[in-house]
Amino acid sequence: MGLQLKDVSKFVGQEVHLKDISLHLEPGSRYVVLGRTLAGKTSLLRVMAGLDRPSKGTVVAGGVDVTGVSVRKRNIGMVYQQFINYPSLTIYDNIASPLKIHGVPKAEVDRRVREAASMLHIDHLLDRLPAELSGGQQQRTAIARALVKDVDLLLLDEPLVNLDYKLREELRDELQKIFGQRDSVVVYTTTEPSEALMLGGNVIVMHEGRVLQVGTTTDVYQNPANVKVAQVFSDPPINFIPVSIEENCNRFGEDLCLPPTSEIAALPKGEYTFGIRSNKFSLFDLGEGYFPITGTVGLAEINGSETFIHFMHGNESYVVQEEGVHTRKVGSRIAVYAHPGDFYVFNKAGNLLVAPKHGR
Amino acid sequence: MARIDLNEIKHSYKPNPRNDDDFALKRVHTTWDDGGAYALLGPSGCGKTTMLNIISGLLKPSHGQILYDGKDVSSLQPEQRNIAQVFQFPVLYDTMTVYDNLAFPLRNRGVPSRDVDARVRKIADTLELSADLGKRAAGLSADAKQKISLGRGLVRSDVAAILFDEPLTVIDPHLKWELRRKLKEIHNEFGLTMIYVTHDQVEAMTFADKIVIMYEGEIVQTGTPEELFERPEHEFVGYFIGSPGMNFMKCTLDGDFARVNGSAIPLEEGCGVRASRLGTDFKIGIRPMYTGVFATREECGNAPAFEGRVLGVEDQGFCRIVTVQFGGQEIKARVSDSRTVVDGACWVVFPADKTRLFFNERLVG
Numbered sequence: 001m002g003l004q005l006k007d008v009s010k011f012v013g014q015e016v017h018l019k020d021i022s023l024h025l026e027p028g029s030r031y032v033v034l035g036r037t038l039a040g041k042t043s044l045l046r047v048m049a050g051l052d053r054p055s056k057g058t059v060v061a062g063g064v065d066v067t068g069v070s071v072r073k074r075n076i077g078m079v080y081q082q083f084i085n086y087p088s089l090t091i092y093d094n095i096a097s098p099l100k101i102h103g104v105p106k107a108e109v110d111r112r113v114r115e116a117a118s119m120l121h122i123d124h125l126l127d128r129l130p131a132e133l134s135g136g137q138q139q140r141t142a143i144a145r146a147l148v149k150d151v152d153l154l155l156l157d158e159p160l161v162n163l164d165y166k167l168r169e170e171l172r173d174e175l176q177k178i179f180g181q182r183d184s185v186v187v188y189t190t191t192e193p194s195e196a197l198m199l200g201g202n203v204i205v206m207h208e209g210r211v212l213q214v215g216t217t218t219d220v221y222q223n224p225a226n227v228k229v230a231q232v233f234s235d236p237p238i239n240f241i242p243v244s245i246e247e248n249c250n251r252f253g254e255d256l257c258l259p260p261t262s263e264i265a266a267l268p269k270g271e272y273t274f275g276i277r278s279n280k281f282s283l284f285d286l287g288e289g290y291f292p293i294t295g296t297v298g299l300a301e302i303n304g305s306e307t308f309i310h311f312m313h314g315n316e317s318y319v320v321q322e323e324g325v326h327t328r329k330v331g332s333r334i335a336v337y338a339h340p341g342d343f344y345v346f347n348k349a350g351n352l353l354v355a356p357k358h359g360r
Numbered sequence: 361m362a363r364i365d366l367n368e369i370k371h372s373y374k375p376n377p378r379n380d381d382d383f384a385l386k387r388v389h390t391t392w393d394d395g396g397a398y399a400l401l402g403p404s405g406c407g408k409t410t411m412l413n414i415i416s417g418l419l420k421p422s423h424g425q426i427l428y429d430g431k432d433v434s435s436l437q438p439e440q441r442n443i444a445q446v447f448q449f450p451v452l453y454d455t456m457t458v459y460d461n462l463a464f465p466l467r468n469r470g471v472p473s474r475d476v477d478a479r480v481r482k483i484a485d486t487l488e489l490s491a492d493l494g495k496r497a498a499g500l501s502a503d504a505k506q507k508i509s510l511g512r513g514l515v516r517s518d519v520a521a522i523l524f525d526e527p528l529t530v531i532d533p534h535l536k537w538e539l540r541r542k543l544k545e546i547h548n549e550f551g552l553t554m555i556y557v558t559h560d561q562v563e564a565m566t567f568a569d570k571i572v573i574m575y576e577g578e579i580v581q582t583g584t585p586e587e588l589f590e591r592p593e594h595e596f597v598g599y600f601i602g603s604p605g606m607n608f609m610k611c612t613l614d615g616d617f618a619r620v621n622g623s624a625i626p627l628e629e630g631c632g633v634r635a636s637r638l639g640t641d642f643k644i645g646i647r648p649m650y651t652g653v654f655a656t657r658e659e660c661g662n663a664p665a666f667e668g669r670v671l672g673v674e675d676q677g678f679c680r681i682v683t684v685q686f687g688g689q690e691i692k693a694r695v696s697d698s699r700t701v702v703d704g705a706c707w708v709v710f711p712a713d714k715t716r717l718f719f720n721e722r723l724v725g
Contacts, residue, residue: 037532134404164403164559169603176674197677221677279678279697299541302565302585304603305649305694306678310541321678323649325565325589325602330541330548 001062001152002027003048003185008057010043010209017043018054019209025185030201032217033189035232040209041189045155048187049076061152077146077184079156083138085130085145091117092126095144102149116144119178136167143171147178154184158191165304172198193235197221205229227350230275236301236308236319238344239281241274250274250340253314258291261340263354272353275344278308280356281320281336290337293318300328309334361553362429362520363394364415369424371410377422384410385421386577392570394429395551397544399568403559403600406574409525412557416523417441428520444522446513448529450505454498458489461497462511469516483511486546502530507539514546521553528563540566561601573597589647595721598645604681606645607691608718618644618717621687623666626712631725638719645716651693652709653682653701665707673701684708 003025010018018040025031033041046052047059053068060066066074077098085094095116099109117123120140122133130138139159146154159175160168176199179186190196196203196217203217205224212232213225224230230238241252245267249257252274285292295311295318302308307322311334320336328334345354371385380386385407392398400408413419414426417438425434433441444465452461462480471479484490487507492500497508506527513522524543528536544567547554558564564571565585573581573588573596580594581587592598598606611618611625616632618625625644635642653670654660668686675697682693682701686708693708695701717725 165561165603166403166600166605169605194676197675200675218675277678299537299544299566301537301540301562303562305589305647310537323679325585327585330544 001185003062003153004060005048006058006060008047008054008059010047010052011055016209018047021057021211023204023211023214025187027185028183030179030186030199031188031204032196032199032201033187033204033206034191034193034196035189035206036191038208039206039232041206042157043209044206045078045157045187045189048153049078049155050074075149075152077149077151077154079139079142079146079159081158081161083130083135083142083162085138085141087130090127090129091122091133091141094130094141095126095148098145098149104149112148113144116148119147120144120174136163136171139163140171143175147182150182151184154179154182154186156186156188158189160195161191168195176200193221193233196233203233205232207232223352223355224344225352227273227275227346230344230346230352234277236278236303236310236321239276239278239318241276241316241318243272243274245269245272253316256291256293258338258340259289264340264343264345267345267353271348273346273348273350275346276338276342278319278321280342281318281338283320283322283334283336285337286339289339289341291340292335292337294333294335297328297330297332297334299330300326302327311336361394361551364392364521364553364555365425365427365430366390366392366414367425367427369414369421369426371414371419371421371423380577384577385414388424388579390572390579390582392553392555395553397547397554397556397567397569399556399558399564399571400574401558401561401564401571401600402574407577408557408559408574411574412523412525412555415521415555416443416445442518442520444513444516444519446509446522446524446527448526450502450509450530452497452505452508452512454496456497457493458484458495458497458500458508459493461508462489462493462515465512465516479515479517483515486549487511487542503532503535506530510539510543514550514552517550517552519552521555524554524556526558526560527556528560536563537566543567565601573600575600591716591723592645593723595643595645595718598647598716598718602647604648604692604694606647606716607651608643608645609687609689609691611642611644612640613642618642618715620644623687624664625666625710625715626664627715627717627725628712631717635717635719635724638724641720642724643718644710645718646710646714648681648692648694650711650714651684651691652711653684653693653695654707654709655702657707660707660709663709663711665709668706668708670701670703670706672703 005021005023008021035041047054050069050071058065058067095113096109122140160171200217203220205213207228213220213229243250243252251257293313295313298310300307300309302325307326309320309328342356347353366388369388370383372383374382402408414421417436425432463476466476484493556567572579575596581597588597588601609620611620613632613636616627618627668684671683671685674681679697680695684691
């Protein structure tokens with residue numbers, strides 16, 4: 001069963017929570033809603049679920065208008081950021097609760113509870129109470145409860161945000177497999193680009209209550225429609241460089257002039273914003289076509305197996321991503337190399353003109 | 361500032377501990393240098409909060425002593441230990457101005473007002489709070505309040521140590537790196553002994569010069585970020601540091617080769633021979649970024665290569681994580697985003713200088 005949002009807006013007092021959102025979610029597909037805090041991700045999920053009624057617009061599920069139809073009358077599973085379970089019920093009864101409400105026969109309940117529990121590796125904890133479990137196990141319980149009945153729509157609101165990063169890594173991996181086996185429409189919100197990429201499927205990029213771009217996750221990552229999408233969809237931050245395209249030269253800053261690629265050469269002279277992802281800066285001169293940018297190291301952040309080196313070139317701050325774990329002294333000098341073919345070009349309005357060829 | 365010695369510390373919350381499992385801290389014996397930036401890192405329940413409470417004086421250890429610059433402070437209360445603390449949530453006086461909040465710890469100790477003023481302005485400048493000095497704390501955002509709490513912790517230059525307990529929890533993710541950078545700058549500038557407790561790997565690895573990894577009530581390794589990544593001394597460190605974690609495979613030893621399901625994987629020279637007397641319960645560990653995956657034998661060059669099978673590829677944007685079936689188990693490899701890897705038969709390479717050997721969970725080569 002598919003889900004459609006037509007021209008949905010949500011206002012709370014003077015505040016705009018959602019603005020003019022139209023989406024068409026295909027049955028059996030997976031959508032990651034990516035956006036920073038307060039982008040409207042949770043508001044969107046609540047409207048989809050029927051927990052909130054939109055101020056404007058309609059919600060259509062499987063061809064039927066369900067705008068304002070209570071979540072209880074619809075076939076929906078939801079997982080929240082906080083681990084929400086019934087504290088006085090055992091893990092077994094927590095998972096079984098959505099089935100019991102619907103009067104599913106006992107033997108069937110038992111089969112499905114055990115299946116969901118084993119999928120989430122909590123089958124050995126079924127007779128415990130939630131308070132006796134770790135945070136990760138409690139969230140697994142909440143996810144198992146959302147999965148136990150065959151829902152039309154499975155909504156997960158930053159389900160891993162309160163877990164430590166090793167648990168996140170494990171659960172992400174498992175969830176990706178579990179989603180692939182289901183016919184439900186899955187909608188999953190996150191602030192983290194890496195999580196969106198790992199879950200794959202489609203991405204809906206949100207900012208300040210609006211949907212900025214919808215598409216397959218890799219396509220949106222490689223071709224962000226504008227500067228805002230590029231920002232939201234990069235961690236560490238994408239590097240933006242103000243560039244003026246002149247005769248035979250793309251000038252940025254006082255001292256750098258980089259040779260144009262054929263796509264860039266075709267652009268009219270004027271002011272542009274160039275963007276380059278931190279992993280496309282290299283700490284080694286990779287040979288022909290690469291040009292150096294020097295700077296001063298601000299901080300080296302170590303994230304998993306990557307090092308993000310923040311550096312200043314003139315008054316601009318940039319980030320280069322280095323594979324592996326390395327420490328760098330604050331204030332030391334650094335040279336990074338870039339290739340003109342790895343730059344995105346945005347016009348003054350911030351819209352994408354040129355995207356690098358993937359796998360160049 | 362002070363050097364801190366933890367001398368044969370053990371702690372149990374139970375009145376009559378019987379065995380190791382009854383101890384929240386099993387045995388901690390270590391020295392932290394004067395002026396060092398340390399992070400205590402581990403999963404929940406590893407004992408890091410117990411350790412912090414022992415250092416601050418909220419808890420008296422059931423065994424052992426804690427020394428500040430050689431002086432036994434085990435029985436002293438926190439206020440007698442001359443330390444500053446910063447907690448998860450902002451701790452400040454809402455009705456006071458930012459200036460008065462920052463000045464409070466100094467005035468409390470009778471520091472002359474001229475010195476107070478100089479120090480407050482210095483700290484405010486470093487934390488970019490100068491514009492807010494005249495404002496009341498009550499009206500500020502959570503981020504700004506936590507910056508003031510950090511400032512209150514940092515304002516005294518005569519403390520023995522500054523203890524941070526997950527201080528960036530309430531900070532918006534996009535501002536965190538700013539504050540990490542500030543803390544690092546402050547450490548470089550003032551040379552304070554700082555101890556930073558967190559379960560967040562990024563925070564620990566970015567902030568500290570030395571990271572103390574705790575696991576099940578013990579320190580399993582103290583080292584720089586590179587040391588933890590390149591030579592984890594315990595399997596837990598290999599798993600916990602790096603993403604994805606280290607690959608581990610059970611093996612037997614055959615000279616300087618590790619046999620995994622019949623495949624002879626080369627080890628560093630002398631390593632297998634030296635370790636063989638220890639017993640039989642060995643594992644090799646190798647990081648996904650050092651695990652090579654190739655479509656053909658030719659691409660592996662002269663290196664010993666082994667047959668495997670690619671089960672799946674995950675795109676992470678800047679790289680791909682490949683799941684490979686090898687030696688009867690699944691391992692992970694990290695390859696560049698410019699390479700295309702397809703499911704099916706493949707060759708895997710484990711460079712000898714990046715392959716570590718573990719016995720009983722501990723690094724032996």
